Amino acid sequence: MNPHPPATPGASEAVTPQALRQRYESGATVDELVTTSGLSYGTVLNRLHDAGTVMRTSWQTRRMRQNPQARKRLAAHLRTLHEQHGATLTELATTAGETRRGARRLLIEAGGTVRTTQQTQRMRTAARAAERYKVALSLRARYEDGATVPDLAREHSYSIATVYRLLHQAGTRMRPQHHHGPAHDTKERP
Incomplete structure (x- = not known):
């Protein structure tokens, strides 16, 4: 009727x-x-x-009725987060206020490609390694300017062993170790 x-x-x-x-x-x-x-x-x-x-x-x-320019900007932003910062679909969905499927659709609209979980893990591992290497290079520069390993450990809240490991990764030429304790008399006393 x-x-x-x-x-x-x-x-x-x-x-x-x-x-x-x-x-x-x-x-x-x-x-x-x-x-x-x-x-x-x-x-x-x-x-x-x-x-x-x-x-x-x-x-x-719904997509047709949305502001097409705003949608393009959002899609481009999600693609940047996905490709350059390693964001997952779940993270993109949270950023966009969408479902995972909606975030995936936006990513594809922007010309992006969806990564597998393994690809994301490799990307994040490589990013962490690059960041750690930057820290190692900054520690090397401070060490070569005269800072001591214990000073560097205190400044960066690292253990002394971690500072040594990072300096070694940066290819730092280490200064000879000095013993700062009381001097030991090597001569025999009569």
Whole structure:
């Protein structure tokens, strides 16, 4: 039963399939076309199909109605986070306020490719190693400027062993160790 009968007899025939298709492709939903045309849901669908209309899903309609520039910016931002910072789909979804599927769709729209879990782990391991090497180089520069290993350990909240390991990784040429304890007399006493 049609809750919205046409205003005048023959008005339903005046709503052509091409007119419905044009409004649908401009972003109107089938429900909105039913309300504005006074036709039944089935009649609107039949006329859209007669006109060769490619039907959308609800998420495609929502995407179509969103600000396209804002969507492109968000998609580009998610791609940057994914490719340069190693963000996972779950992290992207949280950032975008989307589901994982929605974040994946945005990433693909921006030209990005989804990584496997193993690829993400390798990427993050490499990033941590690069960061650790930067720290090792900064420790080396301070050591070569005269800082001692215990001083460097205190400044960076590292153990002395960690500072030695990082200095070694940076290829630091170590100074000879000095014994700062009390001097030991090597001569025998009479």
